[in-house]
Amino acid sequence: MSYFQQKMPEGKVFKDPVHGLVHVKDQIIWDLIATKEFQRLRRIRQLGTTSLTFHGAEHSRFNHSLGVYEIVRQILDVTFAEDTFDETERATALCAALLHDLGHGPFSHAFEKVFHTDHEAFTQNIITGKSEVRDVLMRAGKDFPFLVASVINKTHSNQTLVKLISSQLDADRMDYLLRDAYYTGVSYGKFDLERILRVLRPSPDSNGVIIKESGMHAVEDYLMSRYQMYQQVYFHPVSRSGEVLLWKILDRAKSLYQEGYEFAVTPNEVLPFFCENVTLEEYLALDDSILMFYFSIWQKEEDEILRDLCNRFLTRRLLHYVDYEPSQDQAFYNQMKGLLEKADVDPSYYLVIDYSSDLPYDLYKPGASTGKSPIQLLMRNGELHELSTESPVVESIGGKIRTDIKLYFPLDFIENGRIPIDVAKEMASLIHEKEMQ
Amino acid sequence: MSYFQQKMPEGKVFKDPVHGLVHVKDQIIWDLIATKEFQRLRRIRQLGTTSLTFHGAEHSRFNHSLGVYEIVRQILDVTFAEDTFDETERATALCAALLHDLGHGPFSHAFEKVFHTDHEAFTQNIITGKSEVRDVLMRAGKDFPFLVASVINKTHSNQTLVKLISSQLDADRMDYLLRDAYYTGVSYGKFDLERILRVLRPSPDSNGVIIKESGMHAVEDYLMSRYQMYQQVYFHPVSRSGEVLLWKILDRAKSLYQEGYEFAVTPNEVLPFFCENVTLEEYLALDDSILMFYFSIWQKEEDEILRDLCNRFLTRRLLHYVDYEPSQDQAFYNQMKGLLEKADVDPSYYLVIDYSSDLPYDLYKPGASTGKSPIQLLMRNGELHELSTESPVVESIGGKIRTDIKLYFPLDFIENGRIPIDVAKEMASLIHEKEMQ
Amino acid sequence: MSYFQQKMPEGKVFKDPVHGLVHVKDQIIWDLIATKEFQRLRRIRQLGTTSLTFHGAEHSRFNHSLGVYEIVRQILDVTFAEDTFDETERATALCAALLHDLGHGPFSHAFEKVFHTDHEAFTQNIITGKSEVRDVLMRAGKDFPFLVASVINKTHSNQTLVKLISSQLDADRMDYLLRDAYYTGVSYGKFDLERILRVLRPSPDSNGVIIKESGMHAVEDYLMSRYQMYQQVYFHPVSRSGEVLLWKILDRAKSLYQEGYEFAVTPNEVLPFFCENVTLEEYLALDDSILMFYFSIWQKEEDEILRDLCNRFLTRRLLHYVDYEPSQDQAFYNQMKGLLEKADVDPSYYLVIDYSSDLPYDLYKPGASTGKSPIQLLMRNGELHELSTESPVVESIGGKIRTDIKLYFPLDFIENGRIPIDVAKEMASLIHEKEMQ
């Protein structure tokens, strides 16, 4: 009996607040969950700094990875006809779903900006390189790790498998919207997963999934949920203020290192990243608690900037923000910069522009070389129509990149005397004027 | 205007998945939340090792503390008549509710067993000693920190205030049952909070809270939820296996330190605990991520036991367990001990008895010096009756301590060759026999 | 291909607020739902007069019948091993689940008390007598209607089939607890259906269902939900006040008819019941709206008692109640009776004792000829233990019949002058004294 066929007699379940239960019947899935690389995801939060705004959002990527697996399992075992995929394809999809986020490190967004790592590349490395995960996958065949990896990097020959996990209507998004809504407690992320799972079909050309026309409104609702979650949760300016602090902490530490600064305690686990020369083992050794440990002890570092930024992050003394429109607000920026410099506050750490942008739905434009494939509706007469041609709601949010730019700075410096009184007054009135626009 | 009277014009809210919104109108509450000691609770998980069993339960004590505050706020501002408490009493209760868990450290249960710290004493120290929290409280009066502390240590003259926060029907339990049920995803912890909040009344003699007779069934349901959560979640033997590992890790590290062992990286933040001589500042410097950092790097320590235990904890290679009845299973224990020693496995770390016990409801027994006050029902004719005299369900779970004892050991050592084959065989058959009883 | 094997290509679903979706794949189930006898259940409310107390509880038996079917379908198709039942047994169970309440008439409880009909007998008659339901069932074989009926009347040779639908842990109860909790909005009725469905097993001797030991707490919770729903919802004294009115309306109408009273509009549909001589066709012609029609027009009947009772029922001018203990309150009853008679108010309609009683769980007592089979736990060592021997909570509610007796009378008659002032005063003071006991 092949490893794919090994089922656990009674099956196992995980109690999951989003899906009720996550069902595991395949031995290979059970073994993958037990690997140290997968267990490491318990120590990587799903939403980084979002819990600074929504205190409930403290869940980990372990949570989410099980959820994506469960959705794909339901699609393969319940929604799709039994003969849609063969045994190897089914196992490939389940493993890829479970492992798709395996390469995420702590606070990925800020971290990658500073250290130029790439969690997608590391996901590939972990799956195909020296790891317990690879060892488990190999039991199913020498090439199986590469097969799984190819679904995640989108090169697998069956694009339906690929798009179950990575497309504009994939198990990844479906899980994180529901899950992040659950933990934050907002009502926006809810949509009718059960109905979508009923109307999903493999596309006839094995090039993705399509939706029966009768499910159009459920998909509209899913896209609106996505739009609202980005606007209300993921891009919340307060969470981004935490993100800016993180970015600047890492930036400062790296600069100090490059300048030859002596840390009170050598940050052994972070050094390879300062040098941008990281082995797989070093990468896997990092998690949220390692970084948080250093942020904690850096609160006592000699360097004032590093000390202050870390203390801000840990005690939630966040930077203040104003809307920022590059084409109009250059003068404001320059004035702020001048005043901060006058007060001996380094603007490269304390005057930060942060961009967020999202494309809620990428509709198909003939001739455009868009990488994202549009969502297709299977009409009653058998034709395929692109979603936004049928739905004015989707059309309204489709194809338009939504950008939000904020300028962050330490308003508390004005109040607590860190900035001399005359400069502080000038700055306060400048900010007031900006906010009254 | 006194500090108590300072209200924030529009009020502030926190989005909370359990209560919908947590409302803050008092400036003093807002200021307390912003202190570094309260923000530290974001880095202390509410349920320690429970997430090893219920992966959703990754929430922090910050979450729960806001929730307890919100319940007390609703009781004071909505349930109780306006003249029940004066302004000082109201503020005292709200602050005590918010701060009641302030002294919790990382993984309190195992930690305190090894290092003999006491989170309740530290809660008192933080509130009345050198801290930002104390500074905020002092703005309301020199004695105010002591007033708040006296509610938490149960010595405040108005016992109704005390029992809102600490009794068999208090805001603390009401919040954690609902919250832990929400994050684990189990259905057991649900009860009708809204109804309980409607039928709660201050006792006529200011000695606690009582319940209108019409709310008896809601309180029955609350006590059943508590009972079920203890049986199903808090005492889950798999979580306790994680707890046992934690305990033994800390134990081993302390022993090594006392023996003069040289750690590869000096665990500065933990040393004061090894010596059992800890300042408030040192205590506050500790959180989950500091301990997790050391557990991570101890996976490479020279000491084999510390290395193995830490690796087990981080990769979830938990100890196996069997039911253990001290009066009957002594022989089994001795045999296991002998075999482990034969295989050169130290039983003081690898053969561990763990007791859990709970008293779901302590009913009043005349003459008994029980510390817990029973729940009183206000009958329609004005009399007070103790709950278990009216409810056979409560009577059935009342007064009976429920104890569960397990014996933990590394079953994997039998399978992976760590224990020589002949000893392993003997041990395997011994365990099998025990499990078949 | 047999009728049992006819599946509908894409399947059909009903959106259900309790189970999410009700799935229908078998043609026979689809055809049964379309019969006029099953559609009639849309016009019979599940909870009779409960909506007078819990206004949300306006759902019909159509709702509930689909729900019971869905639970049985999940047990057969998901929980149990595939070879547990053959094709005929499976179809028999599904049909029996769907049809088990088919014979219910309007306001069954009060109706049957007055007219001595028996909804269980009518369920049998509809399934095996002249009906569209029978015609559908016959397509599956001449004896099939009788097979289905035998599951419902508990004589089917496979008692596991019987007990899925009718036992102390059956799909009927599981659905109505969840459903009635949902529509009333109370939190008591919730329990973990998903978990129970996972741990249910056919008993080895085909004599019922058993529960794996690991599911004990879920079953405890289910029994507690049942207990609470009976105490809080089903036996609510206000709903029972509506029930008493119903009973007395029907009683009065029947008496009038027997005395030769001429109704302004002949109640053709009710006459056969007055005579207690009812054909199946006549029985099926009755539903809630027919009775409500007559109650409406009887508000203008000449008979004062009928007029008043109907008006009370439709405008919710309910009777008042006090606790009633037959052994102690006989004197009170007699005094009330005397005073009502003095005021020319007929006590047989206006002084009514109502008993409610429930046995939350019937545990097994050796030697007792109890009809209800106890719930068995399948212990890890393979033994079967009766639930209450393992669970003190279940033991506390088991075997004890809980009875509640109320005395109902028209308090408003005292206030609105219907009762002369001197009698009214006496009565008011009598009642006050009773309530102050």
Add this chain to the structure above:
Amino acid sequence: MSYFQQKMPEGKVFKDPVHGLVHVKDQIIWDLIATKEFQRLRRIRQLGTTSLTFHGAEHSRFNHSLGVYEIVRQILDVTFAEDTFDETERATALCAALLHDLGHGPFSHAFEKVFHTDHEAFTQNIITGKSEVRDVLMRAGKDFPFLVASVINKTHSNQTLVKLISSQLDADRMDYLLRDAYYTGVSYGKFDLERILRVLRPSPDSNGVIIKESGMHAVEDYLMSRYQMYQQVYFHPVSRSGEVLLWKILDRAKSLYQEGYEFAVTPNEVLPFFCENVTLEEYLALDDSILMFYFSIWQKEEDEILRDLCNRFLTRRLLHYVDYEPSQDQAFYNQMKGLLEKADVDPSYYLVIDYSSDLPYDLYKPGASTGKSPIQLLMRNGELHELSTESPVVESIGGKIRTDIKLYFPLDFIENGRIPIDVAKEMASLIHEKEMQ
């Protein structure tokens, strides 16, 4: 003490599945609920024929009316500043909220089409004419009934009061979307009521309510819910098929009456409507059960059409439908008509065009005489901006009337022999061709 000031000591609550509890503290509200006209709403379903599609949707207008009251109560007592309204205005708004649907009759939509009654006019009549409701309101002042009525008919001088109950963002819609979603079980109708209630403000010119900018996304979500509920639930073509049957039943009965047809049982309660000459008392005497009674007995009427239509309605043998585009499908219509006539089936009852149309959001167009006032956002700088100018999502659904037209006919006549075989064949092929377009 004025009647407005009479509060009930402990308050009363209704358990409500949507809002948790409905709180009543004002004596006047309690007294209004007890009137026979308000109790009558228990016998009028909120969603008419929707339960033919979504079986859970069997709730009454009584449910919804309490819900609208509760939302307005929360807005007045919690959201708005205390001095927004005086005591009279507050009571006026609460009463108007409770009573706004008082004039609804059974199956209003179809009923009013046939009998030309107007439920809004009857609401006014009940409140100001001879009724228990009027008597209760009069206790608060002679003019008070008219004041309440003027809020409902939108002529009250304070338009903020009016628009709380009737506007594009009113308590009526907020309640019915949430409530109908709850009972149907669909997820579409959910939105964040709590947040909307936090950001709602009276407009500075007492001309409606406005929304703080920070609540824009919650209002977007509310409008999307509304859009989805109309598309998915309210306009569901199967429910409309039931609606068409209702319409044609009433139409047929009226025609028969006008032709002098003799009904087996004289439909006394409906006669005034046949004559279109109805007193308030006669209007109030009608409810769902009265109509259902006649539909039941008309299943045995001599007239074949009435008999068939009633039987269809009660046994859910609905008419079939196809999309219908008047500009293109006239020929199809004519052919169908011809064939039906050939088969002696009266097309005026059996070939029915049904229009549904909705304007999800009416944005403001300068110069347009639109009756609906647009939703205004209160920007941070104090300006008011119309919602659709800020939200592309709202812009996409705004101002566009969404129309759906279906043609209904009895497909079963083709199959069951009612239509001769040769005509049936022709018709079947005609329909098939239409559906394949």
